[in-house]
Amino acid sequence: MPYSPDMAALAKRRSSAELSRLTLMALFARLDTVAMTVAMGVVFGLGLFAMTAILLLKGAPPGYPVGPNLVALSTFMPGYSGTWVGSLVGIGYGFLIGSVVGFVVAVLWNFTHLLFIGFAVSRGSWLD
Amino acid sequence: MKLSNQMGSGTAPKLSEEQQELLNRGIRFNTVLMGAVMGLGAGLGIFLLTHLSLLVTGERAGQYLNLLGIILPGYSASAAGAWFGLLWGFVFGGLSGGFIYYMYARTIGPQLVTAIALGSDDRQPVAFPTLRISGHALGTALGCLMALQLYAVTLWLILRGTAHQSPHAALLVNYFPGYSVTYLGGLLGAAYIFAFTYVFSLILAGVYNGLVSKRSQAGG
Numbered sequence: 001m002p003y004s005p006d007m008a009a010l011a012k013r014r015s016s017a018e019l020s021r022l023t024l025m026a027l028f029a030r031l032d033t034v035a036m037t038v039a040m041g042v043v044f045g046l047g048l049f050a051m052t053a054i055l056l057l058k059g060a061p062p063g064y065p066v067g068p069n070l071v072a073l074s075t076f077m078p079g080y081s082g083t084w085v086g087s088l089v090g091i092g093y094g095f096l097i098g099s100v101v102g103f104v105v106a107v108l109w110n111f112t113h114l115l116f117i118g119f120a121v122s123r124g125s126w127l128d
Numbered sequence: 129m130k131l132s133n134q135m136g137s138g139t140a141p142k143l144s145e146e147q148q149e150l151l152n153r154g155i156r157f158n159t160v161l162m163g164a165v166m167g168l169g170a171g172l173g174i175f176l177l178t179h180l181s182l183l184v185t186g187e188r189a190g191q192y193l194n195l196l197g198i199i200l201p202g203y204s205a206s207a208a209g210a211w212f213g214l215l216w217g218f219v220f221g222g223l224s225g226g227f228i229y230y231m232y233a234r235t236i237g238p239q240l241v242t243a244i245a246l247g248s249d250d251r252q253p254v255a256f257p258t259l260r261i262s263g264h265a266l267g268t269a270l271g272c273l274m275a276l277q278l279y280a281v282t283l284w285l286i287l288r289g290t291a292h293q294s295p296h297a298a299l300l301v302n303y304f305p306g307y308s309v310t311y312l313g314g315l316l317g318a319a320y321i322f323a324f325t326y327v328f329s330l331i332l333a334g335v336y337n338g339l340v341s342k343r344s345q346a347g348g
Contacts, residue, residue, distance in 0.1 A: 020147050022241055027154030029244045035339035046286035054303060059273055069299060071317045072192065092258075108165045116161070 028113050036106040037099045044098025045091040052087035143238055151240065155233040163226030170225025172212035178205055196294060198288075199281060224273055231269035236262045245340060258340055263333030267326035275318035276327045286313030 055067035065071065067084035074080045077093040143151060170282045176197075181189040181204065185192040200220075202212035234238055244257040263348035287293050304320035307313050 010262070016144060016147070019141060019143065019241070020150060022141075022244075023147055023151050023154070025257050026241045026244045026259075026311060027151070027158060028256065030256045030257050032336070032340045032343065035343065038339055039332050039336035042335050043328050046331065047328060051303070067302075069192075069296065072258045076180075105165070106170060109162075110167070112161055112165060116157075 009062060030110045030113065031106040033103060033106040033110070035100040038102070039058035040102025040105070041095040042103070045094035047098075048090040048094035049087050052082065052090050053084075055057060055082060056087065129253060137298045141238055141241055142302075143241070146180075147204075151238070155230065155240075158233070159226045162229035165227025166228070167172040167209065167218040167222025170224070171214045171217035173221075174217040175210045178210040178213055180208070181205060183205070192296075198290075210322045225278075227273055228269045231272060232262075232265045235265035235268045245344060253326065258344070259334040260340060261336050263330040266333055267329035270324040270329050271325040275322040278321050279314045282309055283311075285309050 025071075052067065053071060055070060059068045068082075070081045071080070071086075073090075074086075078091070078092060079089040080086050082090075176347040178189070178193060181193055183264075185191075190205035196213070197203045197209070200212060203209050203216060204212075236243060239262070243260045243262060245260055282297070285297060286309060287290050294309050297309050298307075300317055304317045307317035307320065
């Protein structure tokens with residue numbers, strides 16, 4: 001479905017009643033579950049990679065491991081380590097964890113809104 | 129037609145007093161809703177992670193998780209402690225969620241009304257349009273929350289007199305040069321974490337809005 005290019009201009013053109021409807025629609029707009037899942041996955045993946053990469057670039061004294069506290073995550077993420085290869089594995093795990101978080105946030109947000117709207121409509125009230 | 133990914137570039141619509149009141153009520157409602165969602169997520173997250181950690185690592189689970197007990201009284205890496213985690217997670221998660229939405233809505237202002245994607249026939253009664261995210265507003269809200277939380281935790285470590293026994297907190301210097309568990313170090317850390325969070329929020333919004341746009345075009 002194509003989208004309007006400029007919502008601000010659209011809002012300015014609208015009558016008062018339409019603007020009220022637009023306000024309500026904006027307040028109860030749904031999160032795109034797929035987009036939120038992917039976006040959070042990307043951010044978590046990049047985040048874990050950046051955290052590992054910064055430690056790798058700083059290095060550790062000879063004989064000491066890089067980032068032993070961060071690398072403790074390997075208990076839950078087999079294959080992850082304080083190496084460049086491990087940091088790439090971390091992108092995958094970060095993406096996976098972020099995706100789950102994003103999916104849950106989007107589903108809960110949409111579900112609770114739907115629940116409220118259903119409740120409000122059944123009671124005949126709206127934001128009272 | 130294409131959905132613009134740039135938020136905040138247009139002019140904000142002029143709302144009447146009544147519409148502004150409607151917007152304010154909606155913001156208050158969504159603030160509570162976001163608080164409930166985040167509180168539930170954080171509480172259950174801590175509860176389940178504690179049990180998962182106990183299951184996977186056994187007694188070693190407390191090595192890192194017990195540190196949470198410094199800011200969540202009663203919490204420990206144990207079955208009983210997990211219930212305190214659930215409670216505190218709900219409280220802190222709820223407050224954080226409410227703060228994020230309120231701050232987001234106040235930063236974006238009346239442009240919140242235009243932060244949605246409608247169909248090409250804009251007069252069509254679309255019940256549930258898709259939300260678009262303002263990277264700037266999200267970055268400001270999340271950045272402020274993270275900065276406040278980091279400073280509050282630093283302050284708490286100083287006030288309880290364990291600043292010098294906080295090696296894990298001090299490790300943040302790896303990411304935030306100049307950070308230390310001191311009043312000034314906390315401020316520096318807060319500034320750094322705000323900047324990092326802002327950048328990651330821009331990435332999040334960019335990917336999200338881009339996908340919303342692509343999916344809408346594919347669907348049309």
